[in-house]
Amino acid sequence: MRARALVFGVILACGGAPPAKTESVTVPAASQSAAASSASATAPAASSSPAPSASAAASEPAPDDRPTAPVVTLLDPGAAPRSRLRYAFHTRHETMRMDLKMTMALGIGGAQTPSVSMPTIRMDLDIDPVGVDAEGTLTATSVVRRADVLADATLPPASAAKLAGDMKSLVGTRGRFVVTSRGVSKEATIDLPPNAPENIRQIMQSMRDSLRDLCAVLPEEPVGVGARWTVLTRVRSRAIAIEQTATYTLKRRAGNVADEDVALTQTAPPQVMHLPGKAAAAGTVVKLVSMNGVGRGHVHQVLDKLSPTSSLHSEHQMKMAATTSIGSQDIDMAMTLDLAVKPLP
DSSP, rough: OOOOHHHHHHHTTTTTSSSOOOOOOOOOHHHHHHHOOOOOOOOOOSSSOOOOOOHHHHHHHHOOOOOOOOEEEEEEEEEEEEOOOOOOOSOOOEEEEEEEEEEEEEEEETEEOOEEEOEEEEEEEOOOOEEEEEEEEEEEEEEOOOOOOOOOSSSOOOHHHHHHHHHHHHTTTTEEEEEOTTTOOEEEEOOOTTOOHHHHHHHHHHHHHHHHTTOOOOOOSSSSSEEEEEEEEEHHHHHHHEEEEEEEEEEEEETTTEEEEEEEEEOOSSSSSSOHHHHHHHHEEEEEEEEEEEEEEEEEEEEOOOEEEEEEEEEEEEEEEEEEEEEEEEEEEEEEEEEEEEEEE
């Protein structure tokens, strides 16, 4: 499980992060959202090739965000008896709920804003399996049945109305994904009109990534209670490249039920960030100076179902440098994310 979330869409829909008092440069909301999204995404480590120039980075298209195959390393096989952990997917309809809660604090040019708590974003998805092949790989489709903003935080009325409207517009959006019996995602797509606004695109990208990362990736080898393994993931998001390591510990195994604790670490090397279209067209360039994230969670998985019962709390710190036509400014961002997933009756 990764710390994927709807951060791009949340910040864009609310007009960016809370404004900081500064007299030199006002950082566009688009660049703030790009920075925030990277803290909740997994992406590949940066290439060894030189970073693109500021002008090229501002205008070139976003890179391919398809993930590389995860690297799974067994650290401890656990106690005997041991057996192979595998999903045995069925072809019955499922409904799944995803809740995201985020807090954020932003500093621009040394001026720090108070931490802001965003309302919880809730999405319910209907999942319909298309089929399971001879190797146990599941192909399924999804459709957003419900998309709401909960009343557990206060936003300015205009921002709250816009966010709620944007979320409602997601109802009916369809997707398709393919996942193996070891939980490795082979495909994840979301159908989206080509003229969809940027905030909706980012929300749906995050939903796609959540589906892509829904299942814990399992080791190849037989394991028992107490087993530990790592899953190294490299994916490029629309914003930046990040490397993530998830360390799983098998806490319980009873028949087709497995419980795992998970600990996450995320890092990203210095790089030029890829911004949404308007910010890039305006000549804004944001360079990532540093990014680190940690998280802890738990996964309860019935192995013949796709939808887990899981929770994850993660914390992220980023340092950036933004350049616009009128100057440059340092940006510090701290975020916490709480993501919960559960099956619905």
